[in-house]
Amino acid sequence: MKTGLYVHIPFCPAKCFYCSFAVCVGQEAKADAYLDDLVVEGQSYAGARIGTVYVGGGSPSQLTDAQISALFAGLRSIFSFDKNAEISFEINPEHFSRVTAEVLSRCGVNRLSIGAQTWDDRRLRNLGRRHSADITLRAFAAARNAGFKNISLDLLFGFSGQTRRALIDDLKKTLVLSPEHVSLYALTVEPGSRFFRDKVSAASPEKQTLFFGEIIDELTAAGYAHYEVSNFAKPGFAARHNLNYWEGGNYIGLGASAHSHLDGHRFWNEPVFLKYFKRMRAENSALAGEEYLTPEQRLKESLVFGLRKMAGIDMEAVEKSIGCVWDPATRERIEAFSVAGLLSRSGKMLRVTRRGLFLLDEISRRLL
Numbered sequence: 001m002k003t004g005l006y007v008h009i010p011f012c013p014a015k016c017f018y019c020s021f022a023v024c025v026g027q028e029a030k031a032d033a034y035l036d037d038l039v040v041e042g043q044s045y046a047g048a049r050i051g052t053v054y055v056g057g058g059s060p061s062q063l064t065d066a067q068i069s070a071l072f073a074g075l076r077s078i079f080s081f082d083k084n085a086e087i088s089f090e091i092n093p094e095h096f097s098r099v100t101a102e103v104l105s106r107c108g109v110n111r112l113s114i115g116a117q118t119w120d121d122r123r124l125r126n127l128g129r130r131h132s133a134d135i136t137l138r139a140f141a142a143a144r145n146a147g148f149k150n151i152s153l154d155l156l157f158g159f160s161g162q163t164r165r166a167l168i169d170d171l172k173k174t175l176v177l178s179p180e181h182v183s184l185y186a187l188t189v190e191p192g193s194r195f196f197r198d199k200v201s202a203a204s205p206e207k208q209t210l211f212f213g214e215i216i217d218e219l220t221a222a223g224y225a226h227y228e229v230s231n232f233a234k235p236g237f238a239a240r241h242n243l244n245y246w247e248g249g250n251y252i253g254l255g256a257s258a259h260s261h262l263d264g265h266r267f268w269n270e271p272v273f274l275k276y277f278k279r280m281r282a283e284n285s286a287l288a289g290e291e292y293l294t295p296e297q298r299l300k301e302s303l304v305f306g307l308r309k310m311a312g313i314d315m316e317a318v319e320k321s322i323g324c325v326w327d328p329a330t331r332e333r334i335e336a337f338s339v340a341g342l343l344s345r346s347g348k349m350l351r352v353t354r355r356g357l358f359l360l361d362e363i364s365r366r367l368l
């Protein structure tokens with residue numbers, strides 16, 4: 001599998017109440033210098049062949065059109081993108097126009113991921129989003145009109161007080177647009193978010209589980225393959241960049257908080273934007289940590305990442321590719337989860353069952 005490239009753009013117009021990502025507000029004046037930093041960081045991989053690119057954040061769509069063009073010119077001056085590379089760009093509907101969509105298309109971007117979250121305006125306000133559902137619709141139309149044929153929509157579910165009817169309404173409004181890909185995330189209240197500080201809770205795990213079941217039924221009935229825990233795609237539109245993460249592939253991460261993985265060597269940058277920015281000026285590096293995974297660790301990680309894919313994991317193939325065999329304790333745990341109906345085997349593949357899916361975090365913790 002080809003190396004993936006992740007580029008983190010941390011700028012956001014305001015921090016959504018549920019968000020705990022590495023973002024910064026009011027630092028746009030530093031964006032030009034930050035884009036230069038990304039190129040400096042990238043120099044150490046000069047010539048690397050890239051199969052997928054993901055520009056995420058933060059809100060990359062907050063960059064100006066000139067900055068977006070400069071970003072891709074900079075990346076292309078260092079890396080060699082495959083002819084059929086999947087090049088994704090995250091869009092916050094708040095600032096997106098047909099003109100920006102056309103700039104992205106000229107830069108070679110061929111997949112957009114739009115943060116819709118919900119189609120309920122009151123809920124959007126309660127989440128701290130500054131756009132309405134109508135603005136999201138216009139962003140989607142702008143993307144289509146500019147010729148994008150691979151669009152993903154991000155939605156949240158499992159807010160406190162969300163009714164089944166509100167959930168179905170969100171799903172129906174999403175399906176009417178017929179996006180190629182949909183990500184559905186159960187709301188989590190994470191330390192570092194305003195919801196956490198204000199002690200706002202998400203719906204109970206039982207309700208989130210129930211809603212998740214409804215989501216799977218609705219989307220699969222509409223022709224979307226449920227190919228990863230939170231991700232659904234029309235045939236041929238699974239996100240190649242993310243599949244590479246779940247398959248333990250190599251990826252290079254540039255920018256604040258970005259993680260990289262190259263053949264068992266994992267390393268990551270300063271997550272706080274201003275720290276990253278200062279260190280890049282002083283040292284041309286913002287490395288915050290690194291680790292070398294042992295073959296045994298790589299094997300276990302392949303298992304927990306692989307189980308996120310509904311297709312599961314070919315345990316023998318992983319053994320061969322890493323050059324290490326499963327330890328008896330892990331085999332026993334897998335057996336116990338299988339007996340309990342949480343994992344199942346079909347042919348060479350070990351996969352999570354529908355019941356196991358709702359307990360996957362716990363299963364993964366016990367397998368690591």
Ligand SMILES: C[S@@+](CC[C@H](N)C(=O)[O-])C[C@H]1O[C@@H](n2cnc3c(N)ncnc32)[C@H](O)[C@@H]1O
Nearest residue numbers: 018019057058059090092115154185186187188
């Ligand atoms: C980096 S953000 C996406 C792009 C853009 N910044 C936006 O919000 O429109 C990626 C996605 O993660 C999801 N997400 C963020 N915080 C979350 C949380 N606390 N719980 C569940 N999903 C979350 C949202 O659906 C969001 O669209």
Ligand code: SF4
Nearest residue numbers: 012015016019057058
């Ligand atoms: S959810 Fe998206 S737009 Fe909102 S603060 Fe987080 S990264 Fe920024």
